[in-house]
Amino acid sequence: MAILILNRFPAKLVFFKEWLQESGEELILFTPSYYENDFPEYDIVRGFENYVQSSLVEIEALQLHQERPIRRVLALDESDILRAARIRERLGLPGQDVASAVAYRDKVVMKSLLQDDVPCPAFQRLETGMELYDFVQEHGLPVVIKPIDGMGAMNTTLVHTAEELQPFYRKGRLTGMMVESYVPGTMYHIDGLVANDKLRLVSVGTYNDACLNYRANEGLYIRLLHPEEPIFQRLQAMTERVLAILPTPEHTSFHCEIFHTPDDQLIFCEIASRTGGGRISECVRQAYGVELDEAWSKLSCGLDVQLPETNVPRVLSAVYLIPKQPGRLVGMIEQFPFDWVQEYQPRMQPGMVSQGQLAAADTVGSVVFIAGDQTELAARHAELLAYIEQHVIWAPEEESVEAGR
Structure with missing residues (x-):
């Protein structure tokens, strides 16, 4: 028997061969064509042009099953969740089904299932500018316009004025988009694991407001909370309610976002049946000793996983995503001189040119660091910002073209 892995990530971020070694099964990896030669240790590797959109991924999976029977299908990335579910249903395999995948991918379906029991902002699926116009007439401004299946705040727009609505009206066709009322306040993220239909790990963190306002190039800062902070238990309880209402898979990592308003x-806000991006997974690993994608992969294949008995972290952790600025990068950090920096992943090199940030996670690099308490975490964040400001240097570029993504 074989395990089919749908994988959009580079080899430096996923270690399926190591994670699933004890299964003793054949590992088949489908990946974008530009990563095809980066996984020589797998039994079969197939590369696909236009990987995210290509139906050949599903068709070749069905055909390959005739030669090498597939027992499980793994998919860790948002873009693979739904088609992995379609493959499972066609082959009669266990795991997340299509109804569950749609509920966790389509934000309108998601909120329609939840709105009677969980407070949600007003929302509307869009087809044309007329639905948008009617929504604004009823609910007012500001509003957030975004893809129904988006991720990482990509193509998400916060609209404050009637003038800012005009480009959407001119576009006319808005299929695949939704609008919802803007919710003021602090955004929290809740990440963890469901194992054997039980919530087994919960991590709570918060963003600065750069997640939605990424165009301001301020940099996204994400820090984890200690369970003793009062908001932690309230956020965990709401997340548990969401997981109970939605058709949640037996085993899954999850990433939930909830607003805490001034009143x-x-x-x-939304939830995904996958691990959070922006190196949140590394923050969780530092704090709790659990690699979410590894645990999720093992659980999905019937392998044993050791999980913490409590949600008390070993340390507090945070990640700062260094923002892109318009222009040419002329000075970059090779490594940080702080022993409390646990992971640094640069994504650009001197000489590369940028138009600025195109999404919240579209960055120069990420820095994960740890501390003993929130006071120390805040002090180290300030020290980190000062060092980055001094050593990450941009020069104007007359004709900027996107690079380093």
Whole structure:
């Protein structure tokens, strides 16, 4: 028997061969063509042009099953969740089905299932500018316009004025988009694992406001909370309610986002049946000793996983995503001189040119660091920012073209 892995990530971020070694099964990896030669240790590797959109991924999976029977299908990335579910259903395999995948991918379906039991902002699926116009007439501004299946705040727009609506009206066709009322306040993320239909690990963190306002090039800062902070238990309880209402898979990593408003309300934003991006997974690993994607992969293949008995972290952790600026990068950090920096992943090199940030996670690089308490974490964040400001240097570029993504 074989395990089919749908994988959009580079080899430096995923270690399926190591994670699934004890299964003793054949590992088949489907990946974008530009990564095809980066996985020589796998039994079969197939590269695909236009990987994210290509139906050949599913067709070749069905054909390959005739020669090498597939027992499990793994998919860790948002773009693979739905088609992995389609393959499972066609082959009669266990794991997340299509109804579950749609509920976790389509934000309108998601909120329609939740809105009677979980506070949600007003929302509307869009087809044309007329639905958008009617929504604004009823609910007012500001609003957020975004893809129904988006991720990482890509193609997400916060609209404050009637003038800012005009490009959407001119576009006319808005199929695949949605609009919802803007919710003021702090955005929290809740990450963890469901194993054997039980919530087994919960991590709570918060963003600065650069997640939605990434065009301001301020840099996204994400820090994890200690369970003793009062908001932690409230956010965990709402997340548990969301997981219970939605058709949640037996085993899954998850990434949930919830607003905390100035008048102390919790308002649901969205949830995904996959591990959070922006190196949140590394923050969780530092704090709890669990690699979410590894645990999720093992659980999905019937392998044993050791998980913490409590949600008390070993340390507090955070990640700062160094923002891109318009222009040419002329000075970059090779490594940080701080022993509390646990991971540094640069994504650009001197000489590369950028138009600025195109999404929240579209960055120069990421820095994960740890501390003993929130006071120390804040102090180290400030020290990190000062060092980055001094050593990451940009020069104007007359004709900027995107690079380093």
